[in-house]
Amino acid sequence: MLTIAPEVEVLARFGRALADPIRCQLLLALRAAPAHPSDLAERIGVSRTRLSNHLTCLRDCGLVVAVPDGRRTRYELADERLGHALDDLRTAVVAVETDRTCVDAETTGC
Numbered sequence: 001m002l003t004i005a006p007e008v009e010v011l012a013r014f015g016r017a018l019a020d021p022i023r024c025q026l027l028l029a030l031r032a033a034p035a036h037p038s039d040l041a042e043r044i045g046v047s048r049t050r051l052s053n054h055l056t057c058l059r060d061c062g063l064v065v066a067v068p069d070g071r072r073t074r075y076e077l078a079d080e081r082l083g084h085a086l087d088d089l090r091t092a093v094v095a096v097e098t099d100r101t102c103v104d105a106e107t108t109g110c
Contacts, residue, residue, distance in 0.1 A: 013061040018089075022046060023054050030064060031083040034076035 017023050025044045029035060035043070041051040055075060058064040063082060067074045077083055 010062075014063070014085075017058055017061045017063050020054065020057075022050070023058055026051075026054055026058060027063065027077070027082070027086055030075060030077050031086050034067070034074050036069070036072050036074055040075070 017027065022044060026040060029040055029043055037048060037051055037055065040055075041048045044051070046054075055064065055066075059066065063078055064075050065078045067076060
């Protein structure tokens with residue numbers, strides 16, 4: 001049974017999904033267009049097994065859905081608003097990245 005998650009849980013799930021660079025690449029790829037796992041694995045440069053684990057995480061977070069497509073399965077963002085949210089996050093991070101408020105930015109990586 002599907003339920004609506006509380007706001008804090010939604011943000012935590014989104015944060016968990018974004019915490020891994022491969023999942024970020026997957027979300028950005030799916031933002032551009034729905035795709036099959038084999039195409040995503042090739043585009044991102046990971047094994048299908050590794051990709052499958054990341055897609056499972058994104059499905060569990062409620063960010064992507066698997067859509068039957070003949071004998072294959074196509075993945076897409078669960079909601080088109082996620083694409084807009086990803087765009088907003090990308091531009092916010094770009095704006096923050098140039099602001100060197102961290103004293104030890106070069107050594108600490110912040």
